[in-house]
Amino acid sequence: MSGKSILKLFLPLLFLFFFIPFQARAGSLVEPATYAKLKSIGQGYFIQLQNEMVKEDISQEKADEIIFNYLKELDSQLQKNLQAGTLNEGNFKEVLGSASMELILKPDYRSFLKAALRVFGAGEENPTKVFQDIMEGKKPLPPGVQQFYEAVKQEVLYDALSKPTPPASGGGGSSPAVKSTENKKVIGKEGGQLIAYNEKAGVEIPAGALDKELEVSINKVDQVNVPPVPVNCKLAGDIYEFGPAGVKFNKNITVILQYDPLKLNEAKEVDLAVYYARKDTNNWVFLGGTVDKQKHTVKVAVDHFSLFAVMVIEKAKAAPPVKPPGEQVRLTDLENHWAKGNIQKLINQGVIGGYPDNTFRPNNSITRAEFTKILVKAMGFAEVKPASPTFADVPSSSWAYGVVEVAAGAGLVKGSEGKFRPDDPITRQEIAVLLVRGLGKEADVIGTVPNFADASRIAPWARGQVIIAAKERLINGYPDNTIKPVKNSTRAEAAVMVCRLLKL
16 A cells, blocks of 8 residues: 555544544644643643654654644644635535645654554554544544543634634625624514524524514623532533523523533533523522533523523442341341342342331332432432522421432422422322433433323323333333323332332
């Protein structure tokens, strides 16, 4: 295979894993603070490149200089295209490829090319097979590449693009390469959208949502001026105020917020959700939302303007067994019960307990507050006790206040008309809803309910969740092929379903 053939094969892959994030304002990449941060995040990749160059009798200092100069020249080329209006998201890959091919063939960067090929495992092997394995996920990426990719995307694509766009030269009226960063727009009865802060925040208003024209605005606000973030959550992006405040719409609108993948740490994107701030109670309220992992956005339907933010729920590690083997709590009324094994597992994990008389009462019904406590403990959430209650019927003096509040903050419970009904027995369909939320699959509630004889009795608001709960085998039917959705759950049934959620 000729040298040019190898280059044509190699460069697109190198760009994909290392350079594709440089989507505009490329000069920002080599600002001292930004470059130092990128080197720190992708240090494994940088170090490997340096080490491979050292093998070619190049000093580490010279290797550093070569890498930096390459990025600097590439930045310069991209910046020129950006200012000329010839660089945009649609043609970026082609522009970048052309600029990089021109650079990589320069004698000054031959050592860089050789080092990168070896880092990607293409030393003496067939480059075609190596890169094909990488693309198919059969070969792992070099250390730091994914982290580096996400960091550059945040620093350049999201942050730098919010800087003002250079004005177009001449009188031709060429369109700008960067989207408008206006944060105000008049929208009328026909509907419309406002996208601000370079697509970090936006709103889509359908026709008929407004009765008259309205100047809609989006403003980024400081964290010190908003309610405190729930203790079991952390911000995954910026906080925005959508205005005018207090506006209620005739139908749902869509709020779209971007999140920062670097802020997830060990959390998963399935745990991301949009929250809105209630200034009257000084707390945040869970809204949920649909995550787009490619665009790093969460969108949610709402009927009012407020402060909105994307947060990620931080789950605690599973609790260790309360009692070591041989010392587990043994309850007197479980000996021959069909759910004994599952109940005992939850007891040993400290998730559920018995009564003072050493009984479990497995066939008794369980209340909404009691089940919420079990679910919260099973998922590893710590209780929270905000200054103001979320639900009028669960005051701060209630024994269930801490568990209900953390469940509300995590989006597990939502209540109705400002009430939670903590002492009502919980039904099987209500449990299905909570379990599906705990599984993080409420957005998937579509499909056909399994062929239960009493499927028509499932409430419309629970049908989707019962579908998922049955599909995931969190809830099973009875021998007579019924699901009994409105039947009050027993303590034993609740324990078994939580065990299935935890896969115990």
